[in-house]
Amino acid sequence: MDGSGTQPRAAMIVIGDEVLSGRTRDANMWHLAKRLTEIGISLREVRVIADDRDAIVDAVRTLSGAHDHVFTSGGIGPTHDDITADAVAAAFGAPIGIRDDARAILEAYYEPGALNDARLRMARIPEGAELILNPVSQAPGFTLRNVHVMAGVPAIFEAMLDSLRPRLAGGPPMLSHALRAPLPEGEISGPLGEIAAAHPGVSFGSYPFFRGGLGTTLVARSTDRAALEAGVAAVRAMCLALGAAEVQETPPA
Amino acid sequence: MDGSGTQPRAAMIVIGDEVLSGRTRDANMWHLAKRLTEIGISLREVRVIADDRDAIVDAVRTLSGAHDHVFTSGGIGPTHDDITADAVAAAFGAPIGIRDDARAILEAYYEPGALNDARLRMARIPEGAELILNPVSQAPGFTLRNVHVMAGVPAIFEAMLDSLRPRLAGGPPMLSHALRAPLPEGEISGPLGEIAAAHPGVSFGSYPFFRGGLGTTLVARSTDRAALEAGVAAVRAMCLALGAAEVQETPPA
Numbered sequence: 001m002d003g004s005g006t007q008p009r010a011a012m013i014v015i016g017d018e019v020l021s022g023r024t025r026d027a028n029m030w031h032l033a034k035r036l037t038e039i040g041i042s043l044r045e046v047r048v049i050a051d052d053r054d055a056i057v058d059a060v061r062t063l064s065g066a067h068d069h070v071f072t073s074g075g076i077g078p079t080h081d082d083i084t085a086d087a088v089a090a091a092f093g094a095p096i097g098i099r100d101d102a103r104a105i106l107e108a109y110y111e112p113g114a115l116n117d118a119r120l121r122m123a124r125i126p127e128g129a130e131l132i133l134n135p136v137s138q139a140p141g142f143t144l145r146n147v148h149v150m151a152g153v154p155a156i157f158e159a160m161l162d163s164l165r166p167r168l169a170g171g172p173p174m175l176s177h178a179l180r181a182p183l184p185e186g187e188i189s190g191p192l193g194e195i196a197a198a199h200p201g202v203s204f205g206s207y208p209f210f211r212g213g214l215g216t217t218l219v220a221r222s223t224d225r226a227a228l229e230a231g232v233a234a235v236r237a238m239c240l241a242l243g244a245a246e247v248q249e250t251p252p253a
Numbered sequence: 254m255d256g257s258g259t260q261p262r263a264a265m266i267v268i269g270d271e272v273l274s275g276r277t278r279d280a281n282m283w284h285l286a287k288r289l290t291e292i293g294i295s296l297r298e299v300r301v302i303a304d305d306r307d308a309i310v311d312a313v314r315t316l317s318g319a320h321d322h323v324f325t326s327g328g329i330g331p332t333h334d335d336i337t338a339d340a341v342a343a344a345f346g347a348p349i350g351i352r353d354d355a356r357a358i359l360e361a362y363y364e365p366g367a368l369n370d371a372r373l374r375m376a377r378i379p380e381g382a383e384l385i386l387n388p389v390s391q392a393p394g395f396t397l398r399n400v401h402v403m404a405g406v407p408a409i410f411e412a413m414l415d416s417l418r419p420r421l422a423g424g425p426p427m428l429s430h431a432l433r434a435p436l437p438e439g440e441i442s443g444p445l446g447e448i449a450a451a452h453p454g455v456s457f458g459s460y461p462f463f464r465g466g467l468g469t470t471l472v473a474r475s476t477d478r479a480a481l482e483a484g485v486a487a488v489r490a491m492c493l494a495l496g497a498a499e500v501q502e503t504p505p506a
Contacts, residue, residue: 018458020296021427022286023472029301033275043273045308046301048282055298078439079459080446118442153461174274186331189371193333205271206332208406219276 003203004042005223007171008068013059014048015074015084016152027154028073035161040170040223041069051075056087064091064147069168071161074152076141078118085142088149089126099125102140109138133163143167172223175252177232181239182215182246184208188238192218195234202231228252256456256475257295260424261321266312267301268327268337269405280407281326288414293423293476294322304328309340317344317400322421324414327405329394331371338395341402342379352378355393362391386416396420425476428505430485434492435468437461441495445471448487455484481505 012032018024029046036043044067049055056075064070075084089096102123106115122139125131132141132150136159141150143164150160181188185208196204202222209215218235222228232251239247265285271277282299289296297320302308309328317323328337342349355376359368375392378384385394385403389412394403396417403413434441438461449457455475462468471488475481485504492500 017456018460018472019282020286020299021429021474022283022288022290022296023429023458024460025283029272030275030278033273035275037275043275044303046273046299048299048301050297077442077459077461079442080449081458082442114439116439116443118446119439155463176274176276186367186369186372189330189332189335189374190369193371196333203270205276205334206330207271207277208330210408219271221274 003201003222003224004174005172005201007040007042007174007223008169009044009066010036010041010069010071011044011063011067012046013056013063013070013072014046014152015051015056015072016048017051017081019048020050028152028157031154031158032071032073032161037174039165039168040173041168042171042174051081051083053083053087053090056084057091060088060091060147064145068146070147072147072149073157076122076139076149076151078121082121084149085124085126088144088147091147092126092145094126094128094144096124096126098123101125102131105131105138105140130167132160135159135163174221174223175225175228176219176221177228177252178250179218179220179232179235179239180209180215180248180250181218181244182213183239183242183244184214185216187242188216188218191238191242192235195231195238199227199231199234201227204231204235225252256454256477257427258425258454258476260293260295260427260476261422262297262319263289263294263322263324264297264316264320265299266309266316266323266325267299267405268304268309268325269301270304270334272301273303281405281410284407284411285324285326285414290427292418292421293426294421295424295427304334304336306336306340306343309337310344313341313344313400317398321399323400325400325402326410329375329392329402329404331374335374337402338377338379341397341400344400345379345398347379347381347397349377349379351376354378355384358391358393383420385413388412388416427474427476428478428481429472429474430481430505431503432471432473432485432488432492433462433468433501433503434471434497435466435499436492436495436497437467438469441469441471441491444491444495445488448484448491452480452484452487454480457484457488478505
């Protein structure tokens with residue numbers, strides 16, 4: 001059980017050789033994960049793939065069929081390896097070309113004469129897609145069916161996600177309650193497993209820490225507040241029974 | 254073309270609800286990506302999945318069949334949601350149980366009486382697997398066929414990767430040459446596409462920057478030094494022809 005109840009399910013595709021080579025540390029996955037949790041959408045899987053048309057087509061088809069939303073990051077700039085828009089269109093058999101509304105946005109942004117062929121590629125939008133506005137550098141992303149195509153530059157990705165936000169309906173928000181106890185994970189884990197089995201609507205995570213003394217942070221998560229509180233009470237009682245002198249708690253907001 | 258020539262190909266599976274929920278920012282993917290690039294192994298895909306047995310089995314089967322190496326991170330501790338070892342064994346139909354060599358490592362580490370049932374779970378190793386030693390907290394990882402199963406805690410993941418390193422044969426190292434030019438990406442991208450088409454053994458990436466003035470970092474990558482130098486010469490000439498006053502270069506080590 002993951003405690004996510006009736007939340008919509010999402011996947012992400014990070015497209016970028018620079019992430020796979022270690023040149024760049026991806027930031028968009030972490031940002032999206034936090035934002036979707038706030039919205040009440042459950043992120044179930046992320047794939048990081050190369051700037052490769054077949055890999056993009058395959059990932060889009062597989063993940064869009066299995067989730068309510070798919071978010072992509074990267075590959076929509078003006079260069080030869082920016083192939084995401086065409087690959088997403090191909091995944092759904094949608095025609096793609098320079099669209100007037102996207103071209104108008106770029107024409108308004110660039111100085112006269114600066115909108116060259118490479119930049120015009122950023123106005124290639126599949127038929128039937130809805131634009132995702134980009135207040136940072138104007139070149140838009142788009143939503144085709146349940147796939148939201150956004151930029152890889154973190155500041156632009158974040159701004160596009162803000163633009164998209166009103167179109168994303170979340171389920172009940174995920175509530176999270178953390179308990180930090182000065183107990184080694186290996187002493188907690190037996191009884192925690194029993195608690196998890198007895199509270200199927202709550203997910204329990206356990207994360208050892210080593211700084212400031214050895215201990216474990218236990219995190220209970222659920223969309224159901226009453227179920228969460230019952231699970232937390234059981235975890236708290238367990239920590240005290242195991243001899244924890246102090247349990248620091250961070251309840252849901 | 255990705256410029257990786259005859260390098261072995263690898264994939265990674267990050268197993269962890271805490272990454273998908275945004276509670277934790279993954280660090281292991283970035284670390285592995287950098288280390289594999291140094292070794293001469295091409296990381297082709299990363300999947301981040303939940304602590305879910307079916308999801309792990311499916312990802313292990315798919316990726317181990319398509320790559321020379323698969324590296325996993327997470328889910329090998331003592332708690333109820335640490336199911337990676339059993340799932341990897343199941344993916345290959347391998348029996349799994351507490352193995353004497355792994356148990357001996359834990360017995361030597363814990364105080365008498367502290368090796369409880371939960372901690373003993375960390376000695377569950379599939380038949381036919383080779384241990385990956387863990388100098389940080391002793392509980393070992395393992396290699397089963399071409400799948401290397403390691404911990405999620407970054408300090409332990411990194412130490413395990415160091416332990417595993419002598420068993421990883423790399424191909425020719427990837428050479429990378431960066432050129433930083435004060436030119437907007439949209440002016441470079443047309444000619445860069447022509448250069449990329451003319452140098453099929455080299456991959457060219459282009460990354461706009463906005464700090465310290467607007468510009469673009471161009472990165473050429475190849476395992477073939479002569480091909481790389483020819484590609485870099487073409488990029489350098491293009492930048493100067495487009496009027497770049499200065500091109501800052503970072504050649505391969």
